Amino acid sequence: MARNKAFDETQVLDKAVELFWSKGYNCTSANDLVDTLGLSRSSLYDTYGDKHALFVKALKRYKQELGGKLIEMIEQTEDVKATIAEILQMIVEQDRTAINPKGCFMVNTAVELSGTDPEIANIVNGNRADIEKALQTAIKRGQEKGQFSSRHDPIALTRYFINTFFGLRISIKFNNDPKILKDIIEVSLSILD
Template sequence: MARTKVFNEEEVLGKAVKLFWEKGYNGTSAQDLVDRLGISRSSLYDTYGDKFRLFKRSLLQYRKEFAGSMIEMIHSSDDYEKTLVEVFEYVVTESLQEKFSKGCFMVNSSVEMAPHNPEIAEIVNGNRQDIEDALLQLIKKGQETGQFSKKHGARPLARFIFNTISGLRVTSKSGADKKVFDDIVTIALAALK
């Protein structure tokens, strides 16, 4: 007779996201997973498979939550400049509020795992493309309404803004102060004028 699970899979997955985000794939041991997730090794492997499958599932969950909320914010916008400012404010505020500067789980994974693992590269590139496409639509609409300049194409600007957001996430890992973030955001927004 199969044993009944006595834990919430989504709650445990949330803990795995936080752990992998903090320590990375290579820095997280099987014992770290057992200790932090609060489940036995057998439950861990029976439910989530091996460490890599749990990492992949964690990264997909992160993508769904964080990229999904950013994309929703962008798609529901009718003030394109204000929305872009809000996206940057969200990234900066989140980065400065962290006690432990862990950056962005997706950016961290793109550096640690994507160059060596095609499955992770696919997730990272899909995330980039989804956000870039949302930014593209926002910038196009901003250009059509005159909020943004047409001096540069919408696609290159979307790529620039995405890269700036990723750069802010990396900058947060070094413990930079708010002035550094503000300077970067100011220049990024000026590129749209």
């Protein structure tokens, strides 16, 4: 007869997201997992499988929760330029005052593992593709409404802003000077004029 689990799997998975996000995959040990998640090794592995399987579940959880919120924000906007500005500012504010900026779990994972792990690369690329699709639709809509210039192709603008979002996430990890970050945002938004 199977025993009921004495823990909330979703809460444990959220803790795993935070741990992997702050330490990365390779620097997270089995002891880190046991200590942070508050589970015995047997409960951890019986429920989530090995470290890699837990990491995949954590990355998918991040994609669903944070990626989903970003996509919803983009899809529901009436003012596309203002929403892009808001996203850029959110990226800055998330880590600007942190002692150890975490950046973006998805971007960190792309840098650490995408070149060596096809399963992880598929998740990272799927996340980027989902955001890109929503943003491209929004940019095209913003151009049609005259909210900003139609000088650039919507696909090219989308790729530019995806790159800016991800690049800003990396930049802020090693330089959180407000003037530099403000310059990046202002110049990025000027491309829409």
